[in-house]
Amino acid sequence: MEVVFEAEPWLWAARKTESWTFVSLPVDASAEIRERAGGLSRGFGSLRVRATIGGSSWRTSIFPDSGRQAYVLPVKRAIRTAESLEVGNVAAVAVEVVDL
Template sequence: MDADLARFLRDELGHAPTGSVGQWDVRGPVWLWQGSDGAPAKGSWYFLTIDGETAQAIRAAATNAAAWGSVYVEATIGNTTWRTSLFPSKQAGGWLLPLKAAVRKAEKIVEGTEVEARLALAS
């Protein structure tokens, strides 16, 4: 379903129509959060950026934003599936998917690794 149509229907009906919430496949390099000094802090988080049409489709389909405008999702990379939140990113014009240490270890992901993730909205 077109992202603009899904947003219009959600606004008109008060919820996303049945079947409008799908899965999205995203691909990109994993990057490490840098502190204000430009250096990664100990325990810094790793992220995958979600932008473009996929980001718009997620925004249109999301009906229950959580804290700070985040959206609950179920994410899968390789053989690892977990529940997490996407965080809005003004800089990216989309979302950030955090990759916790257990996921990176299981899938052998380091900074710069090109990954493919499947996302689905979760409640």
């Protein structure tokens, strides 16, 4: 299953000195992924994916976020740098769920 969408990166402060950057998958696509996964998940409820933003592709995992009712995709610094992506920008994102 592949989901293509636009999203704005946001920060999650994991600790006082550490933050992570994510994009949220659309709520409706997240519901479909949950349904198709049928309880299949890895640590922290994650599912393996191949993600693409701009010309950059990488393998990672998406994680359920009950507060957003959606899966969230971590976007590592190397990708953000390569794509000149900052919080507040909007990015075209493609996520292919590998575990389904």
